[in-house]
Amino acid sequence: MQKIPLPREHGAWVMLFTPCILGTLLAPQIALHVVLLYIAILGAFLARHPFIFLLKTRTHKNREAQRQHMTMWLALYGVVSMGAGALLLFAYQLTWLLYFAFAAVIGLGLDTWWHLKREGMSAKAEYAGVIAMSLSAPAAYYVASGTLPWQAFALCLLCILYFGGSIFYVKLKVRTQPKAPCPVSTLQKLRAGKVNATYHLFALTLVSILAALGTLPLWTPLAFLPVTIKAMWGTFQWQTKQELNLMRLGIYECVHALVFSVMIILTFA
Template sequence: MNISPPLPKEHGSWAMLIVPLLLGLFVAPAWHGRALILLTAALGFFLTRYPLVVLVKTRKRPTADRAYLWRWAAIYGVITVLCGGWLVLMHQLVWLAVIGLFGAGLLLFNLWLVSRRQELSLPGELTGIAGLALGAPMAYYAASGQLDSTAALLGLINFLYFGGTVFYIKLKVRQQPRLPAPERVGERLVKAKACLAYQTAALTLLVALAVLRWTPLFLPLAFIPVTVKMVYGAWHWQDKKSLSLVRLGLAEIAHAVVFAGLVSVIFVS
């Protein structure tokens, strides 16, 4: 009997879980111990998705240990509901229920995409990121008891940042290794147009919000390192021989840490 818990194997997804939660806690104007309960609920929700995804993928496979997967999905789900319910009922954080229901809706949509083998499509990737980005306003709310424009902004910038990683990974893993490297720099940039267009749009939005004073003035600077990475990645062509998913994943985690550090400093200052 397998008793070890099923855990997501993608390191990037763990970064997408942890960074929004930590930013929400760090930027919150006050801190309450109930935030630890929120972290437990968020972890439970994150872990619930993995066995459910495997269940959907293996639904026609008779050798799949479905009882094991259902058991752990139930364990993770109960942890999520108990912790979330405690925060809503005992601490009157009623908006957590609303945000949680929205997150559950995103999860169901994502599972539907998995059933159609479209989990790696752009909608599939972005809905997953949107769900994890909700961790920032939820952590902010649980820590401070406030749900304001700053909480919403934290959710937005986490979505914008990690959304860009979807385009970048697709460029470096699925696109560049399959094509010969163009000789001209301009041609290489054109091949990366989706990635660069997304990042340009994200930066433009952030600059506009900063000009309107809806965000800290220097917040767009938090996106400069990842923008430089994308431009360099578009120019420096990735071939099959040098492709290393581990190295690429570690680089993404390092950039996420830099992003989190910059956002924290900008908000605190």
């Protein structure tokens, strides 16, 4: 019996629901029909896996049984997602969702394109996915409250900056460090992790500038301080192949995402 197709990237689940939850909780009021948005987003997210599989195997006649199975689930996920979205559009007149959906489709389309070119694990493909999923923050804010202030888009920006950093950190700890001997000097470690370190310092600096200008709440940079410390520490604390533990790394990322979420809620609330 074939299994239900589910995404294998466990971190993607955190990236999917964190922006949505933040947008919902920070909205001035919460309408019950926001549940429909969660259903629509979940359906679209689940549909991505069978959709990519069908595109990759479109010329593989020996995998027809698998293709039929994936087609069935793609149709099911698609009907659920579009049905929930249609209710929000037509029953509740939340027409701005069309713009969010269009932007998300572009981001996920780029991600799918890079998957077909065997670049699905590249930073650019994953970052496109992060942008698409972060759009759920303003979408949830809009559906929950019926309003769409700057705060909703600020949440989207912060989620993009935060989860974008996770991409570079995980690649450093999983792909770069375990495949090379531990450098002797600190400068060599910094060179190996320069993308990770530069990105996190840039994100913290940008958020600090926006907070100083009054565009973001004053204490917003504090939400990025723990993850920046983690990124810098991880750059210099070399991880060998023997020390690599994907489950432990995943748990650490979930904990940091939780800390980030709580601090954002406290800052904006």
